[in-house]
Amino acid sequence: QVQLVESGGGLVQAGGSLRLSCAASGHTFSSLSVGWFRQAPGKERKFVAAIGFVGTTIYYADVVKGRFTLSRDNTKNTLYLVMNNLQPDDTAVYYCAAARVQLNDFSAYTIDFWGQGTQVSVSS
Numbered sequence: 001q002v003q004l005v006e007s008g009g010g011l012v013q014a015g016g017s018l019r020l021s022c023a024a025s026g027h028t029f030s031s032l033s034v035g036w037f038r039q040a041p042g043k044e045r046k047f048v049a050a051i052g053f054v055g056t057t058i059y060y061a062d063v064v065k066g067r068f069t070l071s072r073d074n075t076k077n078t079l080y081l082v083m084n085n086l087q088p089d090d091t092a093v094y095y096c097a098a099a100r101v102q103l104n105d106f107s108a109y110t111i112d113f114w115g116q117g118t119q120v121s122v123s124s
Helices: none
Strands: 005-008 011-015 019-026 035-040 046-050 059-062 068-075 076-081 093-098 116-124
Touching: 005 093, 019 035, 019 093, 019 116, 035 068, 035 076, 046 068, 046 076, 059 068
Parallel strands: 011 116
Antiparallel strands: 005 019, 019 076, 035 046, 035 093, 046 059, 068 076, 093 116
């Protein structure tokens, strides 16, 4: 079993920045593909970004490319998401996710472990 604990959410104004962290325990972190999804009120959960085992390959959703940066530190069992130029449409609960699959197979259907979520709110 893997425990994922997110932190770093909050309220910011449009154009601001936040850094989310996801601390993992209970499994060899470097054997997991990890990433973030988000869910806005009344909408389905959507993919944001994901990173492979050693951090050399990263996928982003088109809507966050150029604004969000995903990274991982396998020595600290931690995943990071730096979010710049945040906009009101980025308002959502952000969920950390981990899967025991190669990055190419990472999706909502292959996630093995979810965090509890952290709220990100962006005011206009």
